[in-house]
Amino acid sequence: MPLIELFRSEPFKTCTMCQKAWTTREDFMSDRSLIYKGYIADFEKLEEGLFLFLHDNEECYTTMAVKVGLFFDLYRGDRFTTRMHNSAECGGYCLNRESIALCPVKCECAFVRDIITTINTRRR
Numbered sequence: 001m002p003l004i005e006l007f008r009s010e011p012f013k014t015c016t017m018c019q020k021a022w023t024t025r026e027d028f029m030s031d032r033s034l035i036y037k038g039y040i041a042d043f044e045k046l047e048e049g050l051f052l053f054l055h056d057n058e059e060c061y062t063t064m065a066v067k068v069g070l071f072f073d074l075y076r077g078d079r080f081t082t083r084m085h086n087s088a089e090c091g092g093y094c095l096n097r098e099s100i101a102l103c104p105v106k107c108e109c110a111f112v113r114d115i116i117t118t119i120n121t122r123r124r
């Protein structure tokens with residue numbers, strides 16, 4: 001993390017509708033009023049892809065997007081460097097916004113699916 005980030009006072013995420021702020025990613029990930037809704041892949045720049053979360057509590061019912069790059073460090077394993085998207089092996093999971101399936105293909109994009117699992121497991 002660059003030093004400048006440490007001094008930033010902005011919260012990790014603020015709800016666009018009710019303005020609730022989550023100070024850290026940990027706050028965000030452990031909040032049960034946030035429901036994981038999907039992944040919009042960016043095949044040009046993987047880190048620019050979006051995770052969608054529904055803020056569902058008594059005052060709010062809105063979907064917000066968070067850049068997937070903000071979650072990349074949750075994956076500790078080895079990352080493949082070959083892009084297998086659109087190959088014969090590709091099951092197209094990254095194109096299915098709602099899919100939370102893990103990807104068995106040795107593909108550059110596959111680790112994002114592990115992160116989806118981590119996010120959903122952490123919240124339970």
Ligand SMILES: [Zn+2]
Nearest residue numbers: 015018055060
């Ligand atoms: Zn909200």
